[in-house]
Every structure is written in C-alpha cells, then in structure tokens.
Amino acid sequence: MKFKLICIGKLTEVWQREAAQEYAARVQRYFPLDIVELKEEKGGRKGDQTGLLKREGERLLEKVPARTFVIVLDERGRNLGSESFADLLSTEMLHGGRDWCLIVGGPYGLAPEVRKQADLILSLSKMTFTHQMARVLLLEQLYRSCTIIKNEPYHNR
Ligand SMILES: C[S@@+](CC[C@H](N)C(=O)[O-])C[C@H]1O[C@@H](n2cnc3c(N)ncnc32)[C@H](O)[C@@H]1O
Numbered sequence: 001m002k003f004k005l006i007c008i009g010k011l012t013e014v015w016q017r018e019a020a021q022e023y024a025a026r027v028q029r030y031f032p033l034d035i036v037e038l039k040e041e042k043g044g045r046k047g048d049q050t051g052l053l054k055r056e057g058e059r060l061l062e063k064v065p066a067r068t069f070v071i072v073l074d075e076r077g078r079n080l081g082s083e084s085f086a087d088l089l090s091t092e093m094l095h096g097g098r099d100w101c102l103i104v105g106g107p108y109g110l111a112p113e114v115r116k117q118a119d120l121i122l123s124l125s126k127m128t129f130t131h132q133m134a135r136v137l138l139l140e141q142l143y144r145s146c147t148i149i150k151n152e153p154y155h156n157r
Pocket residue numbers: 072073074075076103104105106107108109110122123124125126127128129130131132134
C-alpha cells in the first residue's frame with residue numbers, strides 16, 4: 001500500500017516546508033509516499049474562478065492513478081476522528097488493497113469535477129485553512145494514523 005498526495009500550490013514559507021517534510025518523512029517510515037505539487041492557475045482575483053478551478057482540476061485529475069481510493073480534502077466534507085481515520089486506513093490495508101490518492105486544493109478550492117472523483121470527501125475541521133496548512137495537518141494525521149494502527153504511543157490513547 002502506498003500514498004500519493006496531490007497538492008495545488010507551493011509551500012511558500014520555510015516553516016511550512018520544514019513541517020511538511022518532517023511529517024512526510026515520518027509517514028514514509030510506514031508507507032511509501034509520493035507528493036506531487038502542481039502549479040496554481042493564475043487569474044483568480046480577476047473573477048474567473050470557475051474557469052481557473054476547471055483548468056486546475058483537469059491537470060490534477062490527470063495525476064490521479066487508476067484504481068486508487070481517492071480522498072479529497074474539503075472543509076464541507078466528512079469529519080472523522082483520528083481513530084476512525086486510522087480504522088479506515090487499516091480496513092483498506094486488510095481488505096481493500098487500494099493505494100490512497102489524497103488531494104488538497106489551491107487557494108480557491110477544487111472544481112466540482114474533482115470532488116466527483118472522490119471516494120471520500122474529508123474535512124479536517126469546519127474552519128478553512130490555507131492550502132499549505134491543510135497539507136501539513138493532513139500529513140500529521142496520516143502519520144498519527146500509522147502510529148494508531150501500530151499501537152505506538154504518539155496518539156496517547
Ligand atoms: C484555502 S482552502 C480553499 C477555500 C475555498 N474557498 C473553498 O471553498 O474550498 C484551500 C484547500 O485547502 C484544503 N482545506 C482547507 N481547509 C480545510 C478543511 N477544514 N478541511 C479539509 N480541507 C481543507 C482544501 O483542499 C481546500 O481546497
């Protein structure tokens with residue numbers, strides 16, 4: 001089993017890159033993780049956000065491997081506790097056998113066409129985070145799930 005994380009936009013600050021690298025390295029102790037960073041489309045401030053999201057979405061969907069379990073990150077999605085998220089991962093490992101493809105949108109979110117491809121639309125909170133923060137939080141939750149599955153002390157349950 002492996003993870004592919006597809007993100008729109010860069011981590012602009014050093015502290016964001018360091019946090020993402022730290023948690024990505026921790027996840028990789030358990031599973032291979034490929035992070036693909038796609039360029040943001042320009043022009044959102046001029047008002048054509050629908051067109052921008054559509055173009056971003058088309059590029060993004062080209063990177064989604066076939067037969068993966070697709071998790072789209074969106075604040076309007078399903079809220080899962082960390083242990084439920086870990087259960088989902090463990091069930092997929094034991095019975096599903098599919099790799100996971102996780103998608104974080106850009107500053108203007110994600111096109112409906114991307115959400116339609118989701119097996120799960122996952123919310124980290126009802127609050128909105130920057131795409132950079134969402135990436136870091138997701139990586140931390142992936143790492144946390146790995147430690148929960150292995151019954152390691154990080155989660156302190
Ligand atoms: C700044 S947010 C986009 C906000 C945009 N206005 C929207 O309505 O989706 C950038 C990306 O970060 C992720 N994100 C931000 N907050 C999130 C949350 N609470 N739960 C899950 N993903 C979130 C999503 O993938 C989102 O597309």
